[in-house]
Amino acid sequence: MRKTRVSIADFDPEIFLKETGLGRTIVELKKNQVLFTQGDAADSVFYVQKGSVKLTVISPQGKEATLSLLDAGNFVGEQCVASAERIRVVSATALVRSTLLRIDKAEMLRVLQQEHAFAGVFVSFLLARNARIQEDLVDHLFNSSEKRLARILLLLAHFGKDNEPETVIPKMSQEVLAEMIGTTRSRVNFFMNRFRKLGFIDYNGVIQVHSSLLNVVLHE
């Protein structure tokens, strides 16, 4: 064990994000339980310890879109750290039974301010998130909905698995897939069947993605 000191050098982001403490509480969510809703007051940040969370937005016209899925190790609702943001701009819902750490905004600001190591972890997270959203945007700028669907399926096939090249996709309706790639269910259905006929995916109950699906994304 390390020498005990009062200095900040003892601060460990890993531990901070695992344990409760001042301004930190544990939140347990059942599958499909809502963490917060677009429009809610935003006074805390969450950190996913176990499970996964889906971020969605609703358009003024009532259409829903899914922005991203966040699994263990991600922050949720981090926008509220920005001074101007007092309101949630997205909704967050648990995809499966999940455990999150809720961190008060004030505590979050304090720790960011005082603990280098933690700020580093947070910056890394923000950069990764940035890169991912930007990729999604590029995907929209360049690709047809067919390719977007193929890409999302490939990404989902690895979602939440750091290790094995598992190819089974989390239970997910065609409707939700459509929301994620910004198209209609008709379209998703059409392509899913096409991919199946071509042998890129298997698909009876659960969806299994084969690496051959990569061809759709890569080709031409």
Add this chain to the structure above:
Amino acid sequence: MRKTRVSIADFDPEIFLKETGLGRTIVELKKNQVLFTQGDAADSVFYVQKGSVKLTVISPQGKEATLSLLDAGNFVGEQCVASAERIRVVSATALVRSTLLRIDKAEMLRVLQQEHAFAGVFVSFLLARNARIQEDLVDHLFNSSEKRLARILLLLAHFGKDNEPETVIPKMSQEVLAEMIGTTRSRVNFFMNRFRKLGFIDYNGVIQVHSSLLNVVLHE
């Protein structure tokens, strides 16, 4: 003047981002001059002091897309702070004559690590950038290209002006507009003329946006 101390309390992000120093040099760019290109080695971060920069990506098929315009006060190439990223994933080009501060990656990491205040500035920037990209993505998920064009025009009308509600848009071809909203020039031309006929924009040489264009974005 404040008491002189050797402590880090003297560090001022404002000053740091204005002056050269260890690991920091000034870069002057002419209009349309390239700062870096997709694929270049990424070993530094830039901070826009004056002028503005355009970020673009090229698809494997050779199509080009414009991801964002960054004016004074923004960082460019910040992705390289992420440990994994050794290569530029976008290209950056000056929109007008511009002055940037180039900060070595190592120096950037050092300062982020040691100076709370600076880390705060950087986190704020990342959050703002995140929010903006996310809005762009939502725009794509929900809106038709007509609305996207209207939105971009409105945003451009205020680009680089913190103060006056100026309505003149920086010189920008229909081709570039098309790249920004992910459609074809045909389409942009079609809508530009429509907007003009409807009196939403004026358009002889330079583009002037009227607030009535808001209706396109807001209406149903």
Add this chain to the structure above:
DNA sequence: AGCAGTCTGTGCAAAATTGCACACTTTTGC
């Protein structure tokens, strides 16, 4: 002034996408 290169206004056929409808099949909740 003259030429080259870029940008704009059009037009149009081909292709992709949307929006619905409806019948089935699975799940879910009680």
Add this chain to the structure above:
DNA sequence: GCAAAAGTGTGCAATTTTGCACAGACTGCT
């Protein structure tokens, strides 16, 4: 176990978007 709700496989007409093509306007350069 059953009824309601959610999800899926189809089909199709209307609409939107793409991809080209071409002529005229404008710009910068020599």
